Amino acid sequence: MTDFDAIIARDQRIEPRDRMPDAYRATMVRQIAQHAHSEIIGMQPEGRWITRAPSLRRKAILLAKVQDEAGHGLYLYAAAETLGADRADLTAKLISGAQKYSSIFNYPSLTFADVGVIGWLVDGAAICNQVPLCRTSYGPYARAMIRICKEESFHQRQGYELLMTMMRGTPAQREMVQDAVDRWWWPSLMMFGPPDAESPNTARSMAWKIKRHSNDELRQRFVDMSVPQADALGIRLPDPELRWNEERGHYDFGEVDWEEFRRVIAGDGPCNAERIAVRRAAHEEGAWVREAASAHAAKRVGRAA
Amino acid sequence: MSWPLWEVFIRARRGLNHVHAGSLRAADEAMALHNARDLYTRRAEGVSIWVVRSEHITASSPEERDPFFAPNADKIYRHPTFYEIPDDVPHI
Ligand SMILES: [Fe+2]
Ligand SMILES: [Fe+2]
Secondary structure (H helix, E strand, C coil), X not given: CCHHHHHHHCCCCECCCCCCCHHHHHHHXXXXXXXXXXXXXXXXXXXXXXXXXXXXXXXXHHHHHHHHHHHHHHHXXXXXXXXXXXXHHHHHHHHHCCCCCCHHHHCCCCCHHHHHHHHHHHHHHXXXXXXXXXXXXXXXXXXXXXXXXXXXXXXXXXXXXXXXXXXXXXXHHHHHHHHHHHHHHHHHHHCCCCCHXXXXXXXHHHHCCCCCCCHHHHHXXXXXXXXXXXXXXXXXXCCCCCEEECCCXXXXXXCCCHHHHHHHHHHHCCCHHHHHHHHHHHHHHCHHHHHHHHHHHHXXXXXXX | CCCCEEEEEEECCCCCCEEEEEEEECCCHHHHHHXXXXXXXXXXXXXXXXXXXXXXXXCCCHHHHHHHHHHHCCCHHHCHXXXXXXXXXXXX
């Protein structure tokens, strides 16, 4: 048994300078980078509502929430760098499409109700995925997830509170909430990844204790949590097959449109091109700032010498 | 051109040590401190921040962990439980 296997078997954490199998390192870099990219791209659907928030209170909240997502991206890029990845290189891979981000962020945010539904469902699904990752086997990733999970609770609650406020409003506002839920429910279920039968890497990730639960387990957990929350809100989840199953002790639900999931992952979602174009523009238009800061730092070092 | 990597250490409150929080990229130390504040203390997680260039840290090697830490393994007399004191002796 190698040191690596022994550490995993004892349920301890792998740390950056430990010896690890190349495939473990590669899997970890890919997963952490993809997670970081999702946080960064995830700022866009809500970010476009910051200037149009209906009150100063909502604007301040939304700004803080989107700023948190930037922070999550940076914690995760820092974790990826402990494995020898380079941040500038990861950004280049995001922009070129060589690395992916979560399919959920390729859907448009059409009304302000979407801000609430994203907080409730998208951050809610993210929490389901992320809580078990606080115990993932790679130390820096687990520590980043602990920090992130502490902040996600605010994200979900502000979204739910926003929706409760709108549900107490006019019929038109209630319709906006229902419409947003109709559009985001199924893509939220896709956030847990393909069904277990079609998730070939799951077994290895479980053996390495990167993952603690399968995609389908987490998806079920999310559905079970969301139904009573939807009832309390007074909205309908857009799934005619959704009903309590006494025997299983879980809600049964309909089949996700996996064809759509594959299409969006492959680049053909409603907003894929726009999301990358915006990220690329931010990167290119920020180049002069990065260069100026480097020039300033070099000049100060030169003066001190 | 890319900015150097910095390690960030945060004192959560008075009376505690600075603890490693993570890393970040910044052009110089002033920017590293500002970025560390924005990244790691958005919710009053700290009252003091240290930043240090990652390349300036020297670390012990995990490969040599056993020989490196061996000198402390066989000195059990450094622990209070090594000494036998009768139960009826108070406050010791
Ligand atoms: Fe996040
Ligand atoms: Fe979030």
